[in-house]
Amino acid sequence: MVDDRDLLKVVSGIIGEERTSDDCCMIKVGDDNIILSTDMLHESTDFPRGMTDWQIGWMSAAVTLSDVASCGAVPLALLLAAGLDEPERISGITAGAKDCCERFGAELAGGDIDFHSELTIVTTGIGRVEDEYYKTRRGAKPGDIVCVTGTPGCAGAALEGSERYWKNLVEPLPAVREGRLLAVAGVSSMMDVSDGIALSLYDLSGSSCVGFEISMDNLPLSPGVSPEMALYSGGDFGLLFTCGRDILPVTGVDCTVIGVVTDSGEVLCDGVLVERRGYSHRWMEEI
Amino acid sequence: MVDDRDLLKVVSGIIGEERTSDDCCMIKVGDDNIILSTDMLHESTDFPRGMTDWQIGWMSAAVTLSDVASCGAVPLALLLAAGLDEPERISGITAGAKDCCERFGAELAGGDIDFHSELTIVTTGIGRVEDEYYKTRRGAKPGDIVCVTGTPGCAGAALEGSERYWKNLVEPLPAVREGRLLAVAGVSSMMDVSDGIALSLYDLSGSSCVGFEISMDNLPLSPGVSPEMALYSGGDFGLLFTCGRDILPVTGVDCTVIGVVTDSGEVLCDGVLVERRGYSHRWMEEI
Incomplete structure (x- = not known):
């Protein structure tokens, strides 16, 4: 596959x-x-x-x-x-x-x-x-912190039947203002989490040649959204970014530190390897 | 429809x-x-x-x-x-x-x-x-001449089975150099003929609020391509443009005068109304 x-x-x-x-x-x-x-x-x-x-x-x-x-x-x-x-x-x-x-x-x-x-x-x-102010997936450095804006997983919860988050799923709000403010503030790498935090961390990891160590307890959750949903479900349009510790808070941006950038190349959550899964198109044939 | x-x-x-x-x-x-x-x-x-x-x-x-x-x-x-x-x-x-x-x-x-x-x-x-040098469909003026580059209808001939024009159909050459040369030379309106000359004339006519009087005999034809094909078939990527008579020839551009711009609002070929047909996507339902 x-x-x-x-x-x-x-x-x-x-x-x-x-x-x-x-x-x-x-x-x-x-x-x-x-x-x-x-x-x-x-x-x-x-x-x-x-x-x-x-x-x-x-x-x-x-x-x-x-x-x-x-x-x-x-x-x-x-x-x-x-x-x-x-x-x-x-x-x-x-x-x-x-x-x-x-x-x-x-x-x-x-x-x-x-x-x-x-x-x-x-x-x-x-x-x-x-x-x-041009940001890519490539600038994350060991020692940086890694953060998300908003509360991810709501779109995923809606996909699993939660009606309260239906609008998060079908009328998503791109973080246009936040992306600009974070870029101007000097974050080191940035991408959106539309494929889920887990896959996005792997994308940042691959592009920046770094690892991550995040903590489940740090994930910002809306009511009824599990940490699993926040980590692995797609369809949200918050931003995932890395930056030096001195940059936060950024006025006007609601964000949460979920972990740190490491030099290990691994994406870990509470010490355990994060599964490389999330929103992805798949084909059954072999290429 | x-x-x-x-x-x-x-x-x-x-x-x-x-x-x-x-x-x-x-x-x-x-x-x-x-x-x-x-x-x-x-x-x-x-x-x-x-x-x-x-x-x-x-x-x-x-x-x-x-x-x-x-x-x-x-x-x-x-x-x-x-x-x-x-x-x-x-x-x-x-x-x-x-x-x-x-x-x-x-x-x-x-x-x-x-x-x-x-x-x-x-x-x-x-x-x-x-x-x-920015050209649109809107600048054609009565008194201008109307011209095409290349020999249209080849892709249409290929679609009807002519093997000699297969490459014209499947490996079309956009008139990038010609478009630029014509713009710099000062043509008054321009578009490509990918939907066929007839529909393109109607598009120019609508946008520029002008008419056209062209002549079948003037259509530049490759061997085996009928004037009908040149007029009504799509898939060619020559340019259709209008300009003052003093602009031609434009060095480096192979083009043919096919008629004149009129103030009538009609698209005529040898005095007869051109059919408004060519390459177009159609739906059977009513909008």
Whole structure:
């Protein structure tokens, strides 16, 4: 069985590791650093049953704005390509994406429309970031602390039936303001936790060549959310970041220290190896 | 029955006509004009049977680079989101897209990988253009001439079985160099003919509030390609543009004058109304 992280290694071998180690890429245009990110979502795997078209549009915009924000960038615009199973869905989807963009300071600036047997949406975000505020997964250093914003696991709880967190799941709020504040404050690495904290720690670990030692007791939990859900479930859009101990608190950012960065290369929780699992696309065939 | 141009009107009502009247959008970033364009392609409707994965990757890049070029922009980078039916296809697709990008001066800078029952690829291109060279569908003026580059209809001929034009269909060459040269020379409007000359003339007509009078005899034809094919078939990536008569010839651009811009609002060929048909996605339901 292969998952999308295996496939990413194939792509990495063709276009270069630097271009595949983050959810965004940065290109220089004149004096500006342009941040780009693209995400493909499908009805059967990404949009829980019961979502409205407006929520589908909102979520599609949110996931990409979250990636842009996790680089420390200011989002500018979003494109939305929709493969529609039913043409009338375009109005709700467009309205939801536009509202999400406006809420977070970006413009829904265009897209593409197509027919598809299964609703498929690809959003591409563009943002801008200064050299000194550009954050990736690569800067974590042993001795740093590792933190999350918000209370992860709520979307996962909703997926398991908790109605109180339904909106967390279907109308996620990308941490655009927080990402920018943390970047300006000088965090050393950052990404969103959309695939869950566990997988995200492994991603940071691989990119920064470091390990982590976190504690279950430190995980910030909303009522009814288990530490397991916080660690292993996806669909939340908080930020995971590392920084020197002197940086916190950052005014305007609600975050929690969950552990420290180590030089071991291992991801441990209370001394035990964290399972490398979370939100991931999987294929049954061998590559 | 509705087609994608009907749906575009719905989107236009939500995000504004200016953002939907071209295949690209332009956003200002600092002192730069950034051009963005996104295209969704599916195996069943966009990739003729017999294409290799490398060709699928190439074509996916080419269609978007063509849109970027039709604005007069210099392409910079491309993102590719792939919904894969079989994971191993990613290597050929990525290699094809990378080769196309490199051929036309852009970088394949990232993307997303997902599972999909039907192979689905969304490419998003980014380019840069100066104010004075930024071209849209909106600048055609009565009295201008209307021209095409290359010899359209070859891809359409291949779709109807002509083997000699198979490569035109599956390894299209976006007119990146030509688009830039024409923009610098000062054409008044420009777009690519990927949906066919007829539909493209209607698009220019709607955006520029003008009409066209072209002549069948003027259509530049490759051997075995009928004027009908040149007018109504899609899949070619030449450019359709309007300009003052004094602009031609443009050094380095092989193009043909096919008619004139009128103030009638009608699209005529030899005095007869051109059918509004070409390459278009259609849905059977009513919107």
